[in-house]
Amino acid sequence: MKSKKYIPIAVNDGIGFGAKLKPKQLAVLGTYLDEDTDIELTTFQQLIVQIPEVEWEEAKKTFDKVGLQYYKVGKYVKNLRTCNFCKGEEEEGMPVAKELNRRIAGQVVPFTLKPAYTGCSIGCGEPLINDIGVMKDKNTFELYIGGKSIGRDARIGKLVKSNLQPEELYELVERVLDLYRENGKKREKFYRFVDRFGIENIKQELHIT
Ligand code: SF4
Numbered sequence: 729m730k731s732k733k734y735i736p737i738a739v740n741d742g743i744g745f746g747a748k749l750k751p752k753q754l755a756v757l758g759t760y761l762d763e764d765t766d767i768e769l770t771t772f773q774q775l776i777v778q779i780p781e782v783e784w785e786e787a788k789k790t791f792d793k794v795g796l797q798y799y800k801v802g803k804y805v806k807n808l809r810t811c812n813f814c815k816g817e818e819e820e821g822m823p824v825a826k827e828l829n830r831r832i833a834g835q836v837v838p839f840t841l842k843p844a845y846t847g848c849s850i851g852c853g854e855p856l857i858n859d860i861g862v863m864k865d866k867n868t869f870e871l872y873i874g875g876k877s878i879g880r881d882a883r884i885g886k887l888v889k890s891n892l893q894p895e896e897l898y899e900l901v902e903r904v905l906d907l908y909r910e911n912g913k914k915r916e917k918f919y920r921f922v923d924r925f926g927i928e929n930i931k932q933e934l935h936i937t
Contacts, residue, residue, distance in 0.1 A: 733782075734779060734780055734781060735778070735781050735784055736778055736801040736802075737779050737784075737798050738772075738798065738799040738801050738807065739757065739774060739791070739799075740773055740796075741796070741797065742795065743808065743822060743826045744813075745813050745817075746812045750795075753794045756790050756794050756796065757775075757796065760787045760790075761778070762778075765777070766778075772807070773807070773809055774799070776801060799834055800834055803836060803839055804833075804836060804837065804840065805835045805837055805841045806840060807829055808825055808828060808833065808843050808845050809843070809844040809845070809853055810822075810845045810853050813847050814847075814852075815848065820848060821847055824869070827898065828845065831898055831901075832902070836909070837905060837912070838913065838916050838921070839918065841859045841860065841905075842859045843860040843901075844860070844861050844862070845861075845863075845864075846863050846864065848863075849863060849865060851863060854877070855872060855875070855885070856872055856884040857876065857883075857884060858875050859874070859875065859918040859919065860872070860885075860904065860918075861875055862901075865890065868890065868892055870890040870891075871887070871888045871890075871897060871900055871904075873922055873927075874919045876919045886927045888900065888904070888930070888936065900934065904930070907934070908921055
């Protein structure tokens with residue numbers, strides 16, 4: 729007998745005021761999961777679930793109806809981790825976070841990459857200890873890369889550029905990802921790539937003086 733195939737999927741409610749899920753979303757999710765399956769709760773504001781492969785196309789349509797966001801698991805850019813936007817949607821740049829997430833989440837990269845966003849310099853979204861970190865500073869944005877949250881060699885990311893307008897930020901992040909894809913070794917973690925390639929070389933490639 730053929731065994732059932734499953735695909736791992738990360739789900740959440742998308743970018744909003746805090747990481748929340750609605751009962752109707754959980755109810756829909758439950759219809760696609762085996763009774764005894766494990767649901768993993770990650771530090772990246774998402775649940776990892778195993779969906780039967782044959783039901784995935786139908787599941788996506790149902791998830792769309794209840795606003796459940798879904799992302800691939802593996803060597804992709806993860807969904808943007810954010811702060812809770814405590815000072816309000818516009819003041820803390822939630823539309824920019826949503827657009828950045830729309831552009832980069834799910835992109836193929838040499839190793840799973842964690843991007844984080846925070847609406848002010850208090851930094852609740854911990855952008856400086858993630859692979860790519862964006863911090864809103866008044867009306868502009870700062871971009872950091874190469875942070876690492878775990879291990880004895882945990883470190884904060886390096887500033888690539890400050891005073892960025894939204895369009896400049898999107899473009900710069902896309903170019904950083906292109907650089908990583910083109911020059912990163914197979915399964916090379918992003919912080920290792922930043923170390924090996926060098927922040928100054930990266931800036932030079934990005935035409936940042
Ligand atoms: S980073 Fe700033 S805006 Fe975001 S939750 Fe923290 S204090 Fe509020």
